[in-house]
Amino acid sequence: MLHMKLPKLAPLILAVTFAQAQPALTVYNENFGVVRDSLTLQLESGMNAVSYSGVTAQLEPESVILRDPSGKVALSVVEQSYRGDPVDQQRLLQMFEGQSINFLQSFDGKEVIVAGKIIRAPSVMKLQNQYGHGQVKTLEPIVEVEGQLQMRLPGLPLFPELGDDSVLQPTLNWKLFADQQAEFEAQLSYLTRGLSWKADYNLVLPEKGDVVTLTGWVSIENNTGKSFDSAKIKLIAGDVNKLDESQPRQMMDYAMAEMRVAKAAPQVEAKKFDEFHMYALPLPTTLRDAETKQVEFVRAEGVQTQQRYVYDGATLPYNWRNYGAVNQDQRFGAQAKTDVAIYREFENTEANGLGVALPAGRTRFYRMDDDGQLEFTGENRIDHTPKDETIRVYLGNAFDLVGERKQSAFYRHPSRDLIRETVEIELRNRGEAAVTIQVMEHLYRWANWEIQSSSHAFEKTDSQTIDFPVVVAPGATETVIYTVEYTW
Secondary structure, eight states, X not given: OOOOOOOOOOSOEEEEOOOBOOOEEEEETTTEEEEEEEEEEEEOSEEEEEEEOOOOTTBOGGGOEEEOTTSOSOEEEEEEEEEOOOOOHHHHHHHTTTSEEEEEEEETTEEEEEEEEEEEOOEEEEEEOTTSOEEEEEEOOEEEETTEEESSOSSEEEOOOOOTTOOSSOEEEEEEEEXXXXXXXXXXXXXXXXXXXXXXXXXXXXXXXXXXXXXXXXXXXXXXXXXXXXXXXXXXXXXXXXXXTTSSOEEEOOOOOOOOOOTTSOOOEEEEETTEEEEEOSSOEEEOTTEEEEEEEEEEEEEEEEEEEEEOOBOOOTTGGGXXXXXXXXXXXXXXXXXXXXXXXXXXXXGGTOOOOBOSEEEEEEEEOTTSOEEEEEEEEEOOBOTTOEEEEEEEEOSSEEEEEEEEEEEEOSSSSEEEEEEEEEEEEOSSSOEEEEEEEEXXXXXXXXXXXXXXXXXXXXXXXXXXXXXXXXXXXXXXXXXXXXXX
């Protein structure tokens, strides 16, 4: 066992006051963030009692760091406590339960003070029903006024002066030991829940054509129980691991973002930080409690996109690739869908007007109508996308395109490990323009397969998927027929 010799503590304990400088926030998009404050501490030599009431209601006490960033003062945090239960009316009524206080009543513009004894303060009880499910029961207050009990407050409660042990805001209390009298700027940092950010994208298409204007926004949400005035705000993008005490270890997703705004506007500053990306908002921002604030972080015009149509007709379970045996059931994959999906695709490259790392977020598409109004045409979410990658967004199903898939032949060899299957896919275009439909076929029976015959050229996209690009003229029908042989 190690024994550490502590310095002899001075018997004097002083209450210390300080001035608070501009706060700074670093926000992650999974409901937590880092808060930093600069505090002017005036310490006497020996032990000092310090109370700080400027923290959030969701502070993680174990994460608190109080230090002298200059390293000139030998500051020791001997003890720390966090009071996260600031008083409110319900808490005050509970504190005075069993005692009499005054209540202010108003009648016809006149105010009257009456005395009442708090028999029971309002509270919430957590119970379990007969099935073991949690239930919440609210208990109303009971107040005795002139010998009678009533199940409500008789007026506005007027509480006596509070004792020194009560806090009006979440508070950190320290016992600090200083080896000498000192005045300096201390830095306070801590993790807190209740801060988050997300990205959203609006993409506007002209009346005709596929060139879009893309605008990206970040939305910062504050539910910490504290407002931050003129704060310096940074956003962290990347995969940052954080333990959740209520669940097993989990990965939290943070995006990579690179900010672009017009030269006339203040620029968002971006830099690499460790293995992540950090982005600072250009101006100090006031972020009030229970407020969501939006800031534009990327704008690009002239982004070339392509609309693609995909027919993935077979109805398969989501985990069909995990089957550990040959699927010899003739009915497997026989059920089919008729919808032809619409995808909007674009390259995230400098040549295409972008070339920035985009965080995951909701992507909304609009098309300009011939009357000059924007009409919503679909939305979906994109994943974290580095620059020079392709973004592909599913937007819905085409009204004028229909697919029909069926199994036209099935043969299982009686003595050999062999299955031969023929599939027909009919594509119908009821629209007024020719389209190219990507027919996606999953070879779901086994990993060893060979296409015996095919009516159209195809491309192998992975070990068990082939694609047929099929051009279908307006008002026409095209049929893809192929035979595949599985062996094992």
